Amino acid sequence: MKPSSTFLELEPEYGQYKTSKFVVVPCPHEATVSYGAGTKKGPQAILDASFFVENFDEELKQETYRKTGIHTLKPVQLNKLSGVIEKSLNDKKIPIVLGGEHSLSIEAVKAAQKHYPRLSVLQFDAHADLRDEYHGDKKSHACAIRRILEICPVVQVGIRNLSEEEYLFAQKTGQLEKIHFAEHLDVAEKVVAQLHEQVYITFDVDAFDPAVMPSTGTPEPGGFFWYEALDILREVCRLKKVVAADFVELSPIKGFSAPDFTVAKLIYRLMGYLSR
Ligand SMILES: [Mn+2]
Secondary structure (H helix, E strand, C coil), X not given: CXXXXXXXXXXXXXXXXXXXXXXXXXXXXXXXXXXXXXXXXXXXXXXXXXXXXXXXXXXXXEXXXXXXXXXXXXXXXXXXXXXXXXXXXXXXXXXXXXXXXCCHHHHHHHHHHHHCCCCEEEEECCECCCCCCECCECCCHHHHHHHHHCCCCEEEEEECECCHHHHHHHHHHXXXXXXXXXXXXXXHHHHHHHCCCEEEEEXXXXXXXXXXXXXXXXXXXXXXXXXXXXHHHHHHHHHCEEEEEEEECEXXXXXXXXXXXXXXXXXXXXXXXXXX
């Protein structure tokens, strides 16, 4: 099958930059993955899987793309990412970044925070990612949220892996109150209460239970199933202004399309929530 160059492979009239609410930004950045490699293939796998996503959203009872338009950019290098995000926001669009590894969120959030100084971040993840450095690297994906916390507040959901250093840091700084551990996933109300009005969503796919999402470099038992993740996304989109999002750490397994498809459908559902 020929690779998809755009999200959903829409007819061109629904994919024009000018008339689209969403800008899909593939960013196949991979530098510091610690366990299983392959996130650089994530963006293309999501685009390929999106071709098979039904354009009629069965929960929302609508063909979201007709309301919003969806423009897909050519793959973007990490050093160009913040410029691309800034431009999309200036043009009043909602950028959706396809990763790539989690460290790219640092650049994307910085750009969004320039535009929205009161921004807060909602992180779906198995990992707290609060290390100050990892193997000497301060921009490692294992430090992504620590770097983001230096510029804006973060609410963390689905967490079930952190080091003692991270735990003590969270305790000392008060961040622990904003870490929602994976034993409790029914936390939409609490999460909404902790977020500012403008929200950036960073969704590390390892937030899902490995039964749903085996295709990721650092899988961790427990975590979200499909409807549990939607419950939080739906409420946040209903009550806050989501200005941008990224979906990171998909490391596709060749010949095993269900996880790739899950991410593609999740992104389309998020677009649906944001279209209302
Ligand atoms: Mn993670």
